Amino acid sequence: MSVQRLLLLASVVFATACGSNYESLEISRVSGASNASIGSERFVVPEGRVLVIEVRPLAGRQRKDHDVTDTLELRSVDPSIANVRPGIRADTWLFLGTKSGRTEFEVRVNGNVEEAIAIDVTDPNEEG
Amino acid sequence: MTTSFRTAAIALALTAAPACTGGPEPIVEETSGELGLGTFRWNCLTSADPTCGTGVFPALVARDGYFGLEFFPSDDLPSEIVFDSIQPVSPSRVTAATAFQGTGEGTISFVAWSRRSVIDFVTVSIVSVDRLTLSLQQESPPGESSCGFLYCVDIPGPPPDEGGDVALFAGGVADVQAMPYSIGTRLAGALSYEWESLSPDLLVVEPGRDRDARLTALSEGLARLAIRAGGHEEIVEVFIADLPPPRRTMSDEDSTSGSDSDSGSDSGSGSDTDSDTDESGSGSGTGTGTDSESGGESGDETTGGQR
Numbered sequence: 001m002s003v004q005r006l007l008l009l010a011s012v013v014f015a016t017a018c019g020s021n022y023e024s025l026e027i028s029r030v031s032g033a034s035n036a037s038i039g040s041e042r043f044v045v046p047e048g049r050v051l052v053i054e055v056r057p058l059a060g061r062q063r064k065d066h067d068v069t070d071t072l073e074l075r076s077v078d079p080s081i082a083n084v085r086p087g088i089r090a091d092t093w094l095f096l097g098t099k100s101g102r103t104e105f106e107v108r109v110n111g112n113v114e115e116a117i118a119i120d121v122t123d124p125n126e127e128g
Numbered sequence: 129m130t131t132s133f134r135t136a137a138i139a140l141a142l143t144a145a146p147a148c149t150g151g152p153e154p155i156v157e158e159t160s161g162e163l164g165l166g167t168f169r170w171n172c173l174t175s176a177d178p179t180c181g182t183g184v185f186p187a188l189v190a191r192d193g194y195f196g197l198e199f200f201p202s203d204d205l206p207s208e209i210v211f212d213s214i215q216p217v218s219p220s221r222v223t224a225a226t227a228f229q230g231t232g233e234g235t236i237s238f239v240a241w242s243r244r245s246v247i248d249f250v251t252v253s254i255v256s257v258d259r260l261t262l263s264l265q266q267e268s269p270p271g272e273s274s275c276g277f278l279y280c281v282d283i284p285g286p287p288p289d290e291g292g293d294v295a296l297f298a299g300g301v302a303d304v305q306a307m308p309y310s311i312g313t314r315l316a317g318a319l320s321y322e323w324e325s326l327s328p329d330l331l332v333v334e335p336g337r338d339r340d341a342r343l344t345a346l347s348e349g350l351a352r353l354a355i356r357a358g359g360h361e362e363i364v365e366v367f368i369a370d371l372p373p374p375r376r377t378m379s380d381e382d383s384t385s386g387s388d389s390d391s392g393s394d395s396g397s398g399s400d401t402d403s404d405t406d407e408s409g410s411g412s413g414t415g416t417g418t419d420s421e422s423g424g425e426s427g428d429e430t431t432g433g434q435r
Contacts, residue, residue: 031162031163032162033235046235047218047234048218048235048237049251050162050239050249085244085245085246086246087247088163088242088245089163094246094249096239098218098219099218124234124235125234
């Protein structure tokens, strides 16, 4: 299974708005549906399936120390379409394709929304 | 395998086995979660689910079939990780009341939850039944090749060839069992089965428990039998042959040797051998009768045991 990596550059918002050390996120696909995908503009998960990713926050070059008290959370805007929940392993998150449709998931650092990414839950019966 | 071999094998087992305090380990159907953090176990709710005893966690589940799942977290997990429940990712495709039921086709994942986190998940495919086969009901443990004292039948048998039929002797009775398939793969999940004789003047069918039914052949002819499960209907042709006339000159031994030739051929259901001249007992005596070679004739195709 190919590994998809995505570097999200949350730019200035992360570094200045809330004082966290996060400048970017590195997202790696771990496992899940073969026809699920991650992208800078949107994620895709088939209905009824799971996509497992690993999210690693990267500190900015200006900051040498990574503040372990910073919290990172991914949260779905509409869990009835796509649910996002943490896994047991550190930095692991699971996207659950509950019902076909489109919604977004928020990247929250220290409770503040730093980024919102679209997620499409596809109907397998409509796929080619 | 002959009767004598089985007797010897049993004797050997009895003498060689130590005094065991427990029985053999039950056969379970398990698979690791896709994250490697636990084990999922399949639960057959009734014997209508053909998965039980196979030792294989199923990949394909019949639409409308009922089933259960258990999860056993890995021993390596921290103690604070407590397993809470298993839920399907998409409730629209799988209902979850007292048991799971696949209501829509597709590939579905089931998630093992702790309180707020996901521990692990497993994935199965829910498909529609496209074939129902019949097999002679066996008394031996499921999942094993059975070469009992009466007949030899492979369990599970392969789906019959297109146009395969059941064959009975007139007046015969056969206990049969249905099996659901999709694209040649046996399907898991407990379905409800309906049976209907489309030739009531030739064949009577009495539904039994779960996947079982009893067929009674009334008179010679070609009967049709309908089996329905999982939204699929299978029409099976039942060839009913007339009983061969008894051989007047035979002794008792000889009268069974007519079936001996069958049992010799090893394929007729043993009940055939005895019931041959009587009433064709299990009704699968088609392989016998006048033609020992007919052992390969009809029942063979459909059921593997219908001889």
